[in-house]
Amino acid sequence: MFRNKKFSGIDFHENYITCATIKLERGIPVVQGVTKIDFKSPILAGGRVNQPEDLSEFLEGVLKDGSISKEAHLAIPTQNILIRKITSLPDIGETELAKLLQFEIGESIHLPFENPIYDFVKIGSIVPEPIDGDREDGMEELSLDDLAQGIQQTMEGPKSEILLFATSQALSQDLADVCHEAGLKPLTAEIRGLALQRLLSYAQPRWLTQTEMIIDVSKNSLDIHIFKDGMIVFSRMMSIHTNDMVSNVSPTRPSPDDDVLLFEEDIPVFRETQSQIAATIEEVMDLNQESYVNEIALEIEKAQNFFRYSLNERDSEFKRIIVTGEKTDGIFQPLKERLGTEEIVRIDYRSILNHDFTNEDLLDSCSVAIGLAMRANDIQKK
Numbered sequence: 602m603f604r605n606k607k608f609s610g611i612d613f614h615e616n617y618i619t620c621a622t623i624k625l626e627r628g629i630p631v632v633q634g635v636t637k638i639d640f641k642s643p644i645l646a647g648g649r650v651n652q653p654e655d656l657s658e659f660l661e662g663v664l665k666d667g668s669i670s671k672e673a674h675l676a677i678p679t680q681n682i683l684i685r686k687i688t689s690l691p692d693i694g695e696t697e698l699a700k701l702l703q704f705e706i707g708e709s710i711h712l713p714f715e716n717p718i719y720d721f722v723k724i725g726s727i728v729p730e731p732i733d734g735d736r737e738d739g740m741e742e743l744s745l746d747d748l749a750q751g752i753q754q755t756m757e758g759p760k761s762e763i764l765l766f767a768t769s770q771a772l773s774q775d776l777a778d779v780c781h782e783a784g785l786k787p788l789t790a791e792i793r794g795l796a797l798q799r800l801l802s803y804a805q806p807r808w809l810t811q812t813e814m815i816i817d818v819s820k821n822s823l824d825i826h827i828f829k830d831g832m833i834v835f836s837r838m839m840s841i842h843t844n845d846m847v848s849n850v851s852p853t854r855p856s857p858d859d860d861v862l863l864f865e866e867d868i869p870v871f872r873e874t875q876s877q878i879a880a881t882i883e884e885v886m887d888l889n890q891e892s893y894v895n896e897i898a899l900e901i902e903k904a905q906n907f908f909r910y911s912l913n914e915r916d917s918e919f920k921r922i923i924v925t926g927e928k929t930d931g932i933f934q935p936l937k938e939r940l941g942t943e944e945i946v947r948i949d950y951r952s953i954l955n956h957d958f959t960n961e962d963l964l965d966s967c968s969v970a971i972g973l974a975m976r977a978n979d980i981q982k983k
Contacts, residue, residue: 607633608788609669610796610973611660612676613650613776614819615643619963620669621970623977624955630803630975632954635967636668637927648681650775653782660783674973675776675790679824679838682792683712683767686834686912692726692759702765712767719767724832727760764834766792789976793817794826794836796972797925803953803975808946811920816901817969818926823897825904829917835908839900841893894935901940921946929965 609622617639623630638659643651650656663669687710690701702721706712712719773790780787797815801808809828817824820841827835901922909915921944924933929947937945950964953971964971 606672606977607670608974608977609673610676610970610976611669611673611780612793612796612967612969612973613644613678615645615822616640618644619967619970620663621967621974622668622670623971623974625977630953630977632950632958632971632974634668634958635960635963635970636663637963637966638663645678645772648769648772650772650779653775653779657779657782660780660785664784669785671784672786672788672977673780674796674976675780675787676793676796676969676973677768677773677776677790679793679836680822681769681772682836683714683765684792684833684836685765685767687721687763687765688727688760690761690763692761695723698723698761698763710765714767714769716770717767718770718773719765721763721765722832723761723763725762727762764832768792791973791976792833792836793824793969794828794833796969796976797826798828798833798972799975800968800972801923801948804948804950805923808921808923812914812917813920813923814901814904815923815925816897818897818924818928818932820928823900824926825900827904827908829914834912835904837904841896841900890931890935894932894939897932897936898939919943923948925965925968927966930962 607622607624609620612619617637620636620638622633622635624633625631644656645651660669664671689709690698690705693701698721702710702719706717706719776790777787794815797817798809801815809831812827812829815824815826815828817826818841823839823841825835825837825839826833905919909917922936922940924936924945924947933945933947948965948968950961950971954961
């Protein structure tokens with residue numbers, strides 16, 4: 602059924618989309634092509650698709666020119682998803698947990714979406730520790746509050762440890778509708794972190810087996826995904842405030858059409874001024890780059906601290922930080938120098954590329970879309 606068929610992945614960002622197409626060759630996904638398309642106006646606004654008719658028309662054109670396949674897998678933007686660890690439910694089977702979650706969501710479990718859609722994975726069980734009021738380590742005995750809490754936990758019994766994934770039903774429906782209108786057949790939708798995990802399972806199969814982080818870096822935002830023992834446990838998008846103060850400064854000489862008159866004796870002065878402007882721009886760009894790297898490093902540190910102290914993973918050490926996204930080339934080496942204590946790596950795509958593939962410079966920009974397209978192989982195996 603799936604033999605030699607092509608599938609695409611489409612990742613929607615605020616001002617651009619990325620697409621990738623793979624072909625299944627004897628059960629192995631091989632990347633055929635990738636595309637990145639920039640838009641002048643925002644694609645997403647207020648948690649909904651902006652100007653869906655225009656986006657559908659554009660996707661229809663991309664489909665007709667062969668850049669993408671009709672059957673596609675879609676990404677839910679990270680800013681519109683939530684991953685939460687829940688340890689308040691009893692230790693029961695997944696079928697019973699699903700029924701209990703259906704009741705608890707909106708009652709004791711509140712999600713930041715008006716009409717959420719959700720899924721969950723049970724990752725373990727938590728057994729209450731025995732109450733011991735006589736401390737052998739010489740510390741003071743437990744307080745009455747501690748004892749009461751311990752007794753309550755013991756009476757309630759073991760708890761399920763689950764990861765809850767949720768997103769907006771309205772946005773998911775918007776994305777599906779846009780694709781249907783364009784003549785596409787959207788097969789599935791998932792979060793970006795899982796698409797990247799799938800990509801790495803083919804390109805770097807030894808990664809994501811311990812506590813590791815993927816950062817997906819674009820001009821104005823940063824997606825951070827944390828994995829522990831092959832399971833995604835954290836996913837969040839942060840805005841990056843870049844300084845665009847050089848955008849209105851140009852070192853180029855006025856064109857003949859410009860309303861500027863230069864006399865012969867003014868030309869040396871003009872050249873000197875242009876040289877000074879160029880030097881100033883280079884200096885400001887260096888400062889911007891340093892500020893950009895520092896802001897990303899700070900967000901990485903914040904995410905690590907949240908993981909360690911809010912998710913009760915104080916003893917976890919990060920094995921590696923994997924860098925991808927449209928700004929990988931510019932950020933990779935400076936980030937390695939800035940975070941000298943951790944292993945900073947980037948993805949090697951060579952093992953999954955078609956023999957005549959030519960757009961290597963777009964691979965990191967389209968890494969999520971590649972992982973999405975590869976989902977066809979997972980479905981085939983089921």
